[in-house]
Amino acid sequence: MPTSAASNHSxxxxxxxxxxxxxxxxxxxxxxxxxxxxxxxxxxxTKKQVFLKLGAVxxxxxxxxxxxxxxxxxGGGGDNREFRDSMLIQSAAAIGSFACGLDAGVKAVLDAxxxxxxxxxxxxLNEKVADAGARSLxxxxxxxxxxxxxxxxxxNMEFLLYLLNSKNENVSGLAxxxxxxxxxxxxxQLALSEAGVIKRLVSLLGGxxxxxxxxxxxxxxxxKENSEVASKFxxxxxxxxxxxxxxxxxxxxxxxxxxxxxxxxxxRNTSSSYLRDSGIxxxxxxxxxxxxxxxxxxxxxxxFVLSSLITEKEDMQKIAFDENVxxxxxxxxxxxxxxAKRLQGLFxxxxxxxSKLECCRDRxxxxxxxxxxxxxxxxxxAEVRGAACTCLKNVSRSVKxxxxxxxxxxxxxxxxxxxxxxxxxxVQVAALGAISNVVVDFMPHKSLFIQCGGVKxxxxxxxxxxxxxxxxxxxxxxxxxxxxxxxxxxxxxxxLTSTTLISLLSDPEASVQEQAFAxxxxxxxxxxxxxxxxxxxxGLLLHAIGKQLRSTSQIDVQIQVMYTLSNVAxxxxxxxxxxxxxxxxxxxxxxxxxxxxxxxxxxxRLRTATIWALINLTFPSSPGTSSRVTELKNAGIISQLxxxxxxxxxxxxxxxxxxxxxxxxxxxxxx
Amino acid sequence: MPVRVVDNSSPSQVxxxxxxxxxxxxxxxxxVGQAFSGTQNVSSLQKDEAWRVNVKIQGCDLDHGYLCxxxxxxxxxxxxxxxxxxxxxxxxxxxxxxxxxxxxxATEEDDIKHWTKFPSFLPxxxxxxxxxxxxxxxxxxxxxxxxxxxxxxxxxxxxxGLTIAGFYYVCFSCSDxxxxxxxxxxxxxxxxxxxxxxxxxxRLGFSFSSYELQ
Numbered sequence: 001m002p003t004s005a006a007s008n009h010s011x012x013x014x015x016x017x018x019x020x021x022x023x024x025x026x027x028x029x030x031x032x033x034x035x036x037x038x039x040x041x042x043x044x045x046t047k048k049q050v051f052l053k054l055g056a057v058x059x060x061x062x063x064x065x066x067x068x069x070x071x072x073x074x075g076g077g078g079d080n081r082e083f084r085d086s087m088l089i090q091s092a093a094a095i096g097s098f099a100c101g102l103d104a105g106v107k108a109v110l111d112a113x114x115x116x117x118x119x120x121x122x123x124x125l126n127e128k129v130a131d132a133g134a135r136s137l138x139x140x141x142x143x144x145x146x147x148x149x150x151x152x153x154x155x156n157m158e159f160l161l162y163l164l165n166s167k168n169e170n171v172s173g174l175a176x177x178x179x180x181x182x183x184x185x186x187x188x189q190l191a192l193s194e195a196g197v198i199k200r201l202v203s204l205l206g207g208x209x210x211x212x213x214x215x216x217x218x219x220x221x222x223x224k225e226n227s228e229v230a231s232k233f234x235x236x237x238x239x240x241x242x243x244x245x246x247x248x249x250x251x252x253x254x255x256x257x258x259x260x261x262x263x264x265x266x267x268r269n270t271s272s273s274y275l276r277d278s279g280i281x282x283x284x285x286x287x288x289x290x291x292x293x294x295x296x297x298x299x300x301x302x303x304f305v306l307s308s309l310i311t312e313k314e315d316m317q318k319i320a321f322d323e324n325v326x327x328x329x330x331x332x333x334x335x336x337x338x339x340a341k342r343l344q345g346l347f348x349x350x351x352x353x354x355s356k357l358e359c360c361r362d363r364x365x366x367x368x369x370x371x372x373x374x375x376x377x378x379x380x381x382a383e384v385r386g387a388a389c390t391c392l393k394n395v396s397r398s399v400k401x402x403x404x405x406x407x408x409x410x411x412x413x414x415x416x417x418x419x420x421x422x423x424x425x426x427v428q429v430a431a432l433g434a435i436s437n438v439v440v441d442f443m444p445h446k447s448l449f450i451q452c453g454g455v456k457x458x459x460x461x462x463x464x465x466x467x468x469x470x471x472x473x474x475x476x477x478x479x480x481x482x483x484x485x486x487x488x489x490x491x492x493x494x495x496l497t498s499t500t501l502i503s504l505l506s507d508p509e510a511s512v513q514e515q516a517f518a519x520x521x522x523x524x525x526x527x528x529x530x531x532x533x534x535x536x537x538x539g540l541l542l543h544a545i546g547k548q549l550r551s552t553s554q555i556d557v558q559i560q561v562m563y564t565l566s567n568v569a570x571x572x573x574x575x576x577x578x579x580x581x582x583x584x585x586x587x588x589x590x591x592x593x594x595x596x597x598x599x600x601x602x603x604x605r606l607r608t609a610t611i612w613a614l615i616n617l618t619f620p621s622s623p624g625t626s627s628r629v630t631e632l633k634n635a636g637i638i639s640q641l642x643x644x645x646x647x648x649x650x651x652x653x654x655x656x657x658x659x660x661x662x663x664x665x666x667x668x669x670x671x
Numbered sequence: 672m673p674v675r676v677v678d679n680s681s682p683s684q685v686x687x688x689x690x691x692x693x694x695x696x697x698x699x700x701x702x703v704g705q706a707f708s709g710t711q712n713v714s715s716l717q718k719d720e721a722w723r724v725n726v727k728i729q730g731c732d733l734d735h736g737y738l739c740x741x742x743x744x745x746x747x748x749x750x751x752x753x754x755x756x757x758x759x760x761x762x763x764x765x766x767x768x769x770x771x772x773x774x775x776x777a778t779e780e781d782d783i784k785h786w787t788k789f790p791s792f793l794p795x796x797x798x799x800x801x802x803x804x805x806x807x808x809x810x811x812x813x814x815x816x817x818x819x820x821x822x823x824x825x826x827x828x829x830x831x832g833l834t835i836a837g838f839y840y841v842c843f844s845c846s847d848x849x850x851x852x853x854x855x856x857x858x859x860x861x862x863x864x865x866x867x868x869x870x871x872x873x874r875l876g877f878s879f880s881s882y883e884l885q
Contacts, residue, residue: 399730570876
């Protein structure tokens, strides 16, 4: 009986690698080993990882390299040529398979130097070899790890056009994949457009399935956020290309439908006039809704595409709401157990819907989806945790719900506070965004957040090295301090300390300074007792405020400084005098003109804040007002206020009148 | 106490401008955190009665003509505690909302009947009668007209024996922050007057807090 070949050529990974690496393995056996390897790893992630660990990729790449060198050295024909071509095809296919859907595989392939070898196969005379090379490269280009293709080099652009014009669908498809992967800047978009790429991509829309999908995806990349390029896509032949894409929204393949939507949305988002026809708008929503049902990759990607359609666009959010998108997304969340990616997309799309419209937030609450959101705050995937925070942030953008104390409970506060220690910075920032909203809570529940250790964490994060974390942490503290009771204020202040606050007031980032001043502004609001926070430790904090008043040139910071001082000046005589000393410290000093400078600011908010401080300093029933009025008159305030009688801002005009009225109660106001 | 500024604006300042009007300018006295107190007259033929009322502004979105806050009624006869309600306001900016309510059981006649009770509305009357006030530019007018509609009870159940079925026609003075209003509910005594003044929490001056949603 003949023995089976398998007994000699075991399928064990180690043996396979051995055969690939051995110089004694006959060519036929090597080719067979390559085929075996390819068949074992196709679609099998575990097997891929096993072979990766055993160093299979460098072995395959060296076979490809050897076959390529022989090929270019010997040329010729006959069996030998046929055999070498088979080696090239099988090794290229195995390399592509390693790179498919596995970043570690892509990395190994790139490290082993396969990239340029595969590119050299594309111009091979044997179309099957060129095809195999193109397929492999396409798979590599699906990964973020693939090197960026430099379109701006002339020879690269020529080569790209050569690929794009190829009759081989895998080669032209590869060109489209290169564009999708590498076209990121406006300059690159314009260069591609000028080279005639759009016209060629549009013609590929009429090609095979592979060409169509690849073309839709690269068209989206080329027009994205670029109105100039988009107009070249929209314009010619009365929008013929556009109509082709619109038709493809009805294609029988879900992936084609998804990519057609993506391409249309990218075009739509470049201008306020494109694709505003209500028929198409509704159609986009409906097609994407239906694609959410796809169990595979298309269904995973659909919510992200939906999100790009509705984000920041209230009109589209309304259309989506009317098409019951909130209900549908919630149904999907209820169905449970998805890939992390799909869950992330569902939360993002739901978050987008709730960013502006109260009716969407109402529906989310009604459908009790908040439980899923809070559950997802503890998900294994950082992307899901971040998306859940974003969703919660947008749902809690409702004053009506905050007023009802809807969010400040342990189920929400505890996991949110835990996320402040998350290992991912973007999750921390997203959690801070949600916390900033949730702590606005108008019911007396703010103490719950403090009990959960929230203030301690926020204060810690206000000292972070990352400015995005610092600004958001102080923002959350500011919102927490808004209309909070004295007991909570004491707790917040004792955790914060004057020292931390002072360093925040002079933070390198102006946005952090602005939030820190607004925080102090809220701290000293409310009962008279609160003003004392800035007077502790010999008025350390008040001096720091005064110092910043004189040194900052940022209008947004100046506005908050003036409201802080104005709030302090609404206190008793002693408080007013202290503010007066900061605003007009001594005669002959440059600061003297600071008030005038602020009153002449081009920003009406700064003018308003400054006049409020003046109104509080000259409040009629306070005993020392008379002497302050004299000082202010000497500083030229009255004539300045009189000039503001016709201020373009109504609030400034009315406040100036009010201040003048008070100043005039004290003798001659002609100066 | 703030000094009342004499209003010298004339109707010519507000009428006859182009459509597509500018929104009202922000007014610090009507910003979030601001508090007001006063009374609501609930007198009827049988009794003469006024409830003390406190109002706090919690949200303001001028782009959407939206304002909201709470209203606390202090000496309500049938309640043991002060009754707090949450209300939402429509700002008459002639873009998001006009003087005509078009809902809540109020006819155009009811609207005119109530708005004309505010002296500051009279200069606008003819234009409102002509086109509902659509061509008025109120962005520089020192009064802001609104409708406040209570949405829910914050601290008591719906079984408290009180109703929030009606709504308020409101006029806010940007000059001194005073608020006047008339409650409208076909089933309650007509023209219950709400009178509120800006309060300052025992301070000798005005204090402003703020929050920003992300």
